[in-house]
Amino acid sequence: MTAILEISAQNILSPPILFFILGLFASRMRSDLEIPPAVGKALSYYLLLVIGFKGGVELNASELNLRLLNSLVAALFASAVLPLIGYVLLRVTARIDRVNAAAISAHYGSVSVVTFVAATAFLGLNDAPYEGYLVAMMALMEAPAIIIGLVLAKGGQGRRIFSPSFVREVFFGGTLLLLIGSFGIGWITGGRGMEAMAGFVKVPFTGVLCFFLLEMGLLTGKKLSDIKKAGIHLALFGLYMPIIGGAVGILLGAFVGLSQGGTTLLAVLCASASYIVVPAALRHALPEANPALSMPLALGVTFPFNIFIGIPLYYYATQKLFEFL
Amino acid sequence: MTAILEISAQNILSPPILFFILGLFASRMRSDLEIPPAVGKALSYYLLLVIGFKGGVELNASELNLRLLNSLVAALFASAVLPLIGYVLLRVTARIDRVNAAAISAHYGSVSVVTFVAATAFLGLNDAPYEGYLVAMMALMEAPAIIIGLVLAKGGQGRRIFSPSFVREVFFGGTLLLLIGSFGIGWITGGRGMEAMAGFVKVPFTGVLCFFLLEMGLLTGKKLSDIKKAGIHLALFGLYMPIIGGAVGILLGAFVGLSQGGTTLLAVLCASASYIVVPAALRHALPEANPALSMPLALGVTFPFNIFIGIPLYYYATQKLFEFL
Amino acid sequence: MTAILEISAQNILSPPILFFILGLFASRMRSDLEIPPAVGKALSYYLLLVIGFKGGVELNASELNLRLLNSLVAALFASAVLPLIGYVLLRVTARIDRVNAAAISAHYGSVSVVTFVAATAFLGLNDAPYEGYLVAMMALMEAPAIIIGLVLAKGGQGRRIFSPSFVREVFFGGTLLLLIGSFGIGWITGGRGMEAMAGFVKVPFTGVLCFFLLEMGLLTGKKLSDIKKAGIHLALFGLYMPIIGGAVGILLGAFVGLSQGGTTLLAVLCASASYIVVPAALRHALPEANPALSMPLALGVTFPFNIFIGIPLYYYATQKLFEFL
Amino acid sequence: MDLKTAKCVVIITESAIKSDVLDFITTLGVKGYTIDTLCGRGERGIRDDDALLGDYLRNVKIEVVTTTELAEKIVFTVIEQFFKNYAGIAYMHDVQVVREDKFRP
Amino acid sequence: MDLKTAKCVVIITESAIKSDVLDFITTLGVKGYTIDTLCGRGERGIRDDDALLGDYLRNVKIEVVTTTELAEKIVFTVIEQFFKNYAGIAYMHDVQVVREDKFRP
Amino acid sequence: MDLKTAKCVVIITESAIKSDVLDFITTLGVKGYTIDTLCGRGERGIRDDDALLGDYLRNVKIEVVTTTELAEKIVFTVIEQFFKNYAGIAYMHDVQVVREDKFRP
Ligand SMILES: Nc1ncnc2c1ncn2[C@@H]1O[C@H](COP(=O)(O)O)[C@@H](O)[C@H]1O
Ligand SMILES: Nc1ncnc2c1ncn2[C@@H]1O[C@H](COP(=O)(O)O)[C@@H](O)[C@H]1O
């Protein structure tokens, strides 16, 4: 027990998390602190580029094997199964209507890139290495969730799902393309590429992450206020669903043979909820769904939960499981 | 005398000041050179974060003692007394009406963060160390000035000053919060934090400062044109008031026992005038005041005066005083 | 033959060019990937500042001699002659009307800074040094092209060319001023300046260039679609004109005695076409010209041609010529 | 030259459907329009979200100067087509123009 | 469906008092508005300052479509309440709407 | 206080000539205007280019509230002066104002 408290404390007392808290505080005090949107977007592109590029470079250095393939399948599987679990829970415990339950659960099958990045920073603090292809797994955890969500919402009847603009949005969205593209470029250019890029992708990384988490704190603080409208049952879902996702991720990670760090990250991917890609895609594909329900949940509840509690928790649980195995 | 000329030359021939001159020149030539506002704002947040964080880390490494407390009190004192001096001078020499004299003098009790940052860069060039808590002193030099200014403007009569939105603006304004927050985070995380953040807060610092001073040059150039409307008496006030402030700062610094570098910085704080926080706060709290008087003065006259002449002057004077003591 | 293929492959497989391809791909897939304009502009200012500053520092370290003067004259000469060649070719091969032929050819007498920067990165990969004053040469290759273009368009008749706003735009435009100003600051501050600025101008440089070329890929992809409207003859001009320019540059470089790297860069300057400064200046000075003809050509055809093929080609040709000499 | 009466149609709706609306009014015969991104508040709440979460969370305002006939058609069909599931308003007002032909569909 | 006449109120004033004005018109009964940030020039000089010095130095434009009665009330009271110490103008004009109810206070 | 009728002129044109147009209407007697940058489409194609290539590739919208007489003059002369070589439209419409004097040239 003291072990997990120590891990948590060390997590919370790191600069990125402290800046997140600063942002939260500023937002609750209704401060006029505000990162210009253009800069916020550029910073998020920076994180995508860095995380993708690093993952690619690491993959370049390691050999391709069956474990990689299994891991990718596990990611697809998780992304498709988690919305089903979420849907049932939402229908039963929170009595949400079909369309909105489907929409919300799609968010939880997908991922939050910033939570992933924060988790890699946390692993860095704990000197825990992880597989480079975790980034590729992350990239795969979007489409299945959205498609399952749409099938749940529209059931047998209904218009065809795969309109050209839907395909473009889900498979060629800026976020995904930049992540996969940077991953590919890292893979192609390998160590030589990293040498040329280190001054950009490594040197200022932690600082930029702090800046970005400050912004996330400001955003989260705003969304917190909207939770009340969503109701207590929904807010609770935002707390226990990541734990379920984290457990699924840990089991899958151990099953396909990921390292301890990699398993923690897969848990984080399963536990986190999308608040950028999925809501944007659903606004087009499922306009009947109410975005005022899902967004506060994913951003206002699940995101801070994972940042403060989830990440150290999944790390600790993975550690225990690996000791046991 | 040659000593101060040498110091000045070395100051002016450093990249940050040269970029400031470039910006001034571009603005006077009516060039279309223009840093996008969103980026300018992000850069100013970067400077706040860095200067706060560095100060906090340094405080973490030093011991808390009575001198720290005395210094903080001195900062509060200076910020409250300078507007009184300014107010009397404005009423007597420039014959400005009560409300506007109060408003302008409030700007001079407060500080310009960029002037402070430029001064720390100058001290760096001269290998002159300073106390980390100077940043905390800077943070305290806003509220007293604004409150004294309001009291001077409204006198005995008048609405209550401390409306909730006023308190929010003055005590939780973005600038102040980011400065104090980063200071706190630096304090908490100390040397370990600095290790993680050095690639962001140290490596690109001088370059970013250059970029930012380029922008300040562009802004200053524009405001210079508005000086004529303000009149010669007001323009003169913008030149001698910083000298008075600088003298007050040097005496206070020596009195509370700051180092030579720290005393120079306190002089810079006292000598500089706010052109962001105070005007914004007064636009709400004192709408009768004319912003077209104070802004050109603080930004168009006092800011470049301090950058070119003030900083080396206060440094030189401090040096002489310390030799004498 | 294998030598040039190797050089090309090495060029294409470097991170900056791969990010350019990623941008092109994203744009053709109609992805919503989009660098915020404010950030794009700031990045282009960063590149100007860096390239100017570096050039100035290098000039500071080398001695001024007759070769420098000859090189500057060669740059002016190239910038004035290339539009004449382009104008004749456009009139004869593409049968473009007088005004538009003059406007388009002015773009080709001027330069593309990003192409230049990409070429310096390419030279870096190949350990080929170049003269610092190439930056000064670049700065000179704008005004002559625009003036010749206007003379060609307006002939003997016509309003006077040098209106005050024209002069301001051409000689004090933001791009040019920042480039020359940073060059001057680098020259003045020299090695000491570089020491202070290295963490900004060197450390993150390649990464920022990647980010910027991603944006250029997005832009180029959009302009590619507009080529069809311009017609095949114009598109062909966009391909052979840079080869002519490149040849002129190589001969001039060898003639004035530039190094191999410097000659390659002069070829790149001659071969590249302006898509920012010249179109903006002509919109005022020659409103009758149709910007929908020149912009797609310079940005959609010539820019990618130079990035993929031109740069390695000019480098290879220079190498051969220097072996021969 | 003389002043002629025309109509200015204003559509304010979610950025998410910007291109859908533009495509739609183009098929109705619109050849020119002016468009801007801004914020607002209505029955569906405040639309003023941080751009980090996506531009689609703010509003676009589309203005079309055209004939009365086409203006009415735009207002009616856009409301019918889009505003059941998406936030938005549409209205029109008289304006005076010079080059009447420029605004004919 | 039929076209009904309503009023569009336009308020252009300092960003500094954006939330004050919005709060004020909300208490008058306004439920929907559209808002944008822009620049301008008037008796109080040019308002086009660099955002670095603060967003409050530019203007906001607030548009409200509503009934004639409420529109007049907004125009008169906003001018009275705010434009003594702050830069600003307010005016209104006729517009034609379809879903009249949507614009009732 | 009473409502008086005035005119609101709207000019939408290339950002490239923003200061030329502003200087021109100032010489006509305009003392106040509101200005914004936005995108659009017309006879001269889509004007929505990336700001990296230059702000001049987008449009500005200039609004002037003034007397009928000056409004007509602005519309006619701006069209004549600028819209042969530059993209742009200009139109005007009635508005109701309170402080009529504020809008006199
Ligand atoms: N009465 C109104 N006046 C002006 N704009 C409105 C009004 N009602 C709604 N809007 C705008 O239309 C958008 C969508 O409205 P709604 O569908 O009512 O949520 C809002 O975000 C506002 O920008
Ligand atoms: N005649 C006018 N036409 C259009 N906008 C105006 C006019 N007068 C003032 N404005 C706008 O209202 C703001 C405040 O005006 P003022 O209070 O006159 O300084 C200006 O910055 C302009 O944006």
Ligand SMILES: Nc1ncnc2c1ncn2[C@@H]1O[C@H](COP(=O)(O)O)[C@@H](O)[C@H]1O
């Ligand atoms: N019918 C229209 N309705 C609204 N805006 C228009 C219309 N026609 C043109 N515009 C605007 O005026 C600009 C120039 O128009 P044009 O000269 O036709 O290319 C366009 O980019 C649009 O912003």
Ligand code: NA
């Ligand atoms: Na998930």
Ligand code: NA
């Ligand atoms: Na001061």
Ligand code: NA
């Ligand atoms: Na050229």
